[in-house]
Amino acid sequence: xxxxxxxxxxxxxxxxxxxxxxxxxxxxxxxxxxxxxxxxxxxxxxxxxxxxxxxxxxxxxxxxxxxxxxxxxxxxxxxxxxxxxxxxxxxxxxxxxxxxxxxxxxxxxxxxxxxxxxxxxxxxxxxxxxxxxxxxxxxxxxxxxxxxxxxxxxxxxxxxxxxxxxxxxxxxxxxxxxxxxxxxxxxxxxxxxxxxxxxxxxxxxxxxxxxxxxxxxxxxxxxxxxxxxxxxxxxxxxxxxxxxxxxxxxxxxxxxx
Numbered sequence: 001x002x003x004x005x006x007x008x009x010x011x012x013x014x015x016x017x018x019x020x021x022x023x024x025x026x027x028x029x030x031x032x033x034x035x036x037x038x039x040x041x042x043x044x045x046x047x048x049x050x051x052x053x054x055x056x057x058x059x060x061x062x063x064x065x066x067x068x069x070x071x072x073x074x075x076x077x078x079x080x081x082x083x084x085x086x087x088x089x090x091x092x093x094x095x096x097x098x099x100x101x102x103x104x105x106x107x108x109x110x111x112x113x114x115x116x117x118x119x120x121x122x123x124x125x126x127x128x129x130x131x132x133x134x135x136x137x138x139x140x141x142x143x144x145x146x147x148x149x150x151x152x153x154x155x156x157x158x159x160x161x162x163x164x165x166x167x168x169x170x171x172x173x174x175x176x177x178x179x180x181x182x183x184x185x186x187x188x189x190x191x192x193x194x195x196x197x198x199x200x201x202x203x204x205x206x207x208x209x210x211x212x213x214x215x216x217x218x219x220x221x222x223x224x225x226x227x228x229x230x231x232x233x234x235x236x237x238x239x240x241x242x243x244x245x246x247x248x249x250x251x252x253x254x255x256x257x
Contacts, residue, residue, distance in 0.1 A: 094127025112218025139190025175206025
């Protein structure tokens, strides 16, 4: 504002306007510090979300141990549910069971026994990608913020760097060759910086050979001497044998580190 000019001939002076923050009452500018705000911050903290993830996974594992839902996919499947609707229901149940740590070979055999080789393969792959996506999303939203600061060891940093920089290649290798449990690969990938697209695409493509072998074996289980069943069992055993040979040859390399 402009002050009045003094009678001695002084010049007018301009007073700087007040900052905008001084025009707002203090009670409207202070950050919320009430009990509700503190509870909200505590519930949304990284360790609270990690605790929720652990509780969910323990509950899922306990449900599998008590009720064994994987048996319902083969032995207790409703006979009136068939066709496309049955494959969709089975794929959803398949995905949820993998999140609850049910081994995929059991589910793949059940898919082949219920739907045959081709439809069983498609249903099992859909369930595989669905289950992997659910586990990846849970780990990314509830566990990543708490676990990433703990990646300080040399091995942990190396694994995180490999998954973050070469996500598609690393996940393809994990899916093609046995040795890394399905659920462990999902949650390790979720803690890394791997993107959704390479994770899901590598999961779908890398799971085709192994899933197809189990689906064919389940579909031809009634004829264990048939060529199709024997070839499927060979495809199941071959990756395990290759993985064991590679691990045996690399044992000195790992010990020297």
